Amino acid sequence: MLQAIGLTSAPRPDLPPVVDDLTFEARPGQLTALLGAPGSGRTTALRLMLELEPGRGVTYFRGRPLHALAHPTREVGTLLGDVPGHPARTVRGQLKLMCTVAGVPVSRAEEMLEVVGLSGLADQRLGTLSLGMDRRLGLAAALLGDPHTLLLDEPAEGLSPRENAWLHGLLRGHAEHGGTVLCTFADPKEAARVADRVVTIDGGRLVADQDVTEFARTRLRPRVAVATPHAARLAALVNREARAAQRSVEVVAEDGSHLSVYGSSTAEVGETAFRNGVLLHRLADEVGDAGPSVHVPPEERPAPPRSSHPLPITLAAPRTPLRPLRYELRRLLGVRTTFLLAAGVLAVSAVLSVLLARAGHAPPSRLLSAWPGLLPLPPAALGAGLFGALAFGDEYRYPALAADRGTVPRRLGLLLAKLVVSAGAALVLAALAALLDHQALRLVYGGPVAGPAREWPALAASWAGLTVGCAWAGLLAAGIFRATSAGLAAVLAVPVVVVPLLRKAVEGHTVRSVAGLPDRLRDLARVRWPHALDHWLVAVLRLIAEPVGAALTLSLTVLICAYLLTGLRARARW
Template identity: 50%
Template sequence: MIQAIGLTSLPRRNTPPAVADLTFDIRPGEVTGLLGPARSGKTTAVRLLLGVQSGKGATLVDGCPLRDLARPERAVGAVLGDVPGHPRRTARGHLRMLCAAHGLPASRADDLLETVGLGATADRRLGTYSLGMDRRLAFAVALLPDPHALVLDDPVRDLPPREAAWMHALVRRHAAAGGAVLLTGRDPGALARTADRIVVLDGGRITADEPADSFAGTRLRAHVAVRSPYAQRLAGLLAEGGAEVVAAGGSRIAVYGATSAAVGETAHRHGILLHQLADRPAGSAAAPREPGPDHEAGERPVRRGAVPRSRPAPLRTPHGPLQPLRYELRRCFGLRTPWPVAAAAVAGSALGALAVARGGAAHTPPLRLLSGWPTGLPLPPAALGAALLGALSYGQEFAFPALTPGLGPEPRAPRLLAAKLAVSGALALLLALLAALADTSALRLALGPAGVPDPLVLSATTAGWAALCVACAWTGVLAACAFRTTALGLAAVLSVPLLVAPGLRFLLGGRTGAQFRDAAEALWSVATGAPRTDDRAALAALRSATQPLVVALVLSLSCLVIAYLASALRERRRGRGSTPVHSTGAVRIDHEEA
């Protein structure tokens, strides 16, 4: 059983909280309906329940706080809107990628696609899916780790009746199998037919909590909805005339057994101002009764062991994918993006090598020849391609968040970061190799065999070229992880030769730069015990390592690693109960902003 205890959102700008003191149960084998109009607080309540949004209160799963579960997605599956997957990824590829995150075999994705009726369209891109197909895929994502409970935030919104009926039937099947379901919605008739129990929200507070049959018998009758600043006086007058009046709280009442004309005449005779007078047909919900001692269904017993209301409930402790390398490989190669980027980088490198050859290859450093690096470019084309692939690894993660900080694995988990660094480093090495081969071939055609440097002979240059590509890729990964976008990740890489390196060159230029290089050579001599003129290859590598661009790359990588560690430490402290901060996670709210 899932217990929501005292859920309260944090107030904003001197406004009252969107939801306050919500306490209800989600019982196994039942569908609990959370009913309310737009902006009543349903979405906020769901986000607080799941730990996606910080606030006060607690969520218990069989007596254990949800945030303390090692794999909460196996306890609760959630549908919080449309599937935020990449539009060019197929449904099968999307689910198989998530199978790796949850440590499941790929066959689980195929089984679920058949279960939700998407087997025939599994290889279509998500961008071509209709709204109904997208909602079916959202159900498949929620059911992927086989959770015991489902939390569904208005999954039938804007769907045609046939699709809505299918969704409700799937919900009922899950509850019939012993699962617990929380289903939010605005249609009282449909929710009463599907749910076993109805919890009514109004203005961010629970105004009723009763069985669905009782709700349907008392609330779904034809009535007159009235709103007036003198609602209590009008209610007394109507009750004297034989009408049944239900107080809705505030200035609203629902009148049964009378017509709107009769209510209007009564108000007119007694000089009562009306703000609303409308007929509500059978099947529409009446305004909910205020819970009180004479309304048994509205009473809710106090839960023992509840978290004190003054204590903030921290966000859930993040965790990473179970198979991060497999996940990253499916994420990277599930799209066609790497191939055109790699092809453009290799082609640009070959063209750059030809441009360098035309400018005079005799006086050009071997690194520029080998990498196809014209003087007009801040970085070689292949290094830029490696940086773009690295930035895409996290840019796509946050732009189309398959992993969310709600219940699924955390996209910034250390193991996943290590997997992204490994994959991007391997791709960078492959790009460096392909670019070197393409550049050598282009130079051979332009200058002949005698004018082409041999990569095998220039071992230090070749190693430096490979290290430059890997460093650019890793800078792109870490920068996109920190800034959450591909553009800023690539911009951080470009800022190294355009901003950081010139600044270092200014600080270390002239005699200062020479002294810095001499200090490095002296340190190498002391460490190895060899004269400074003996190991020319090592000294050449040291001189290359002290170049402003190399020092700038190392400095940038160090700063990004420190920023990541600081962010991880802040997340860990938040999970241990520090002052909550509103989540900036990737779960999208495509409807109700409560």
């Protein structure tokens, strides 16, 4: 059972709250309609229930508020608007990605595709889906965790009658299996046709909480729908004959050629039109909305339980994937952008390496990294930085975890997964770039490209550190500023801004050698590690001592502190 008690949205300057002390229940085994005109507070009420809006009140899902649920996606399924997925991701890929968020087996994705009738479109891109197919995918995502409660905001809006009938059948089936279904509606006739119980709100306040039979009796009434080019004349004739016969008839002009006649019948209206020679284009019996004039008296309204001290709504922390590493791998490899970007970086790197060798006088390290002096960074390092920036930037643009909040979770598990995956992608890109550049040089000019063997460990460490550092700088900056462009700008700022500043800061100072440092560290720590690791330790220290390495280290330190600070501030707001 869903129990909403005293829901009140945050106050607005000089305006009443959008939702004001709203209390009602949605029972299991029933489809409950939350009915209201546009602007009545329906969507805000749902967001208050899901702890996405600040305010007061509490909502219990089978006796527990949302923030107290260990796995919310397994208790509550939501559909608020369109599916916020990357348009290049496939339907199957999107559902498998959401399986890692909900912590359910990926086989559940195939089951849901069958349930919502999307098996034949599993490999279609999200950007090509129609509104009806997008709504089916949203329902599949909401049902992945097999939730007891479904909260849906205008799920049938814009759908065809066939899609509408399918949707209502699916929701009815969920309710008949003991689930709780709460949907918002703007059309009273649709609510009366679909729901078991109707909760009507107006101006954010409860107007009525009724069984659908009682709702139809008090809110809906029969009418005669008329279409005629002489609407004003026919309205006057119907009113005159009703007064003469002392009958209560109401004629409402819908527009220039349509009338709604209440308190009469198609036979009476048709006879009036025939006797007076009025041409009719349409004459039909319908069930019409009584409109806002039908008002439930205060004494007939349900008496909600009230609290003298309404609880402030505790904003739930954004969802985080229960399997973060698997989620991040699916996010990275689930779109073509990753592979196209990697292919473009490798092609540019190979071409630059060949051109750089043709110019001559470039050391092997510059040739294999394709790093001419004109570029602030080699292509592989820029590509790694862009991969890192996309790790958060794409989620803010196409959120998979927090579609209805507009922010991306900053929990430690997800951050670590992103750091590990972006570092792995950077190392793979760096290794492929060096290997492809080497093969391109051998193919064009012949002969191996090599330097002193003792320098290769230091060069490898430097190359790996540069690409991983760029990837992490892009990732952290995109997470802080919530944009891919900000992440890429942070990567470019290292060689363009930070390196010149560091060089100027140390200009004129003597640079001391780190020779013998491993032995001194070994004596200080009293730990005996193999002497074979000394070369790698010295290589890392020299990398940090280099201007680019020092700038990357400094930039990463600043970004990590800023990331933690913004994460703590966001958690304090929640």
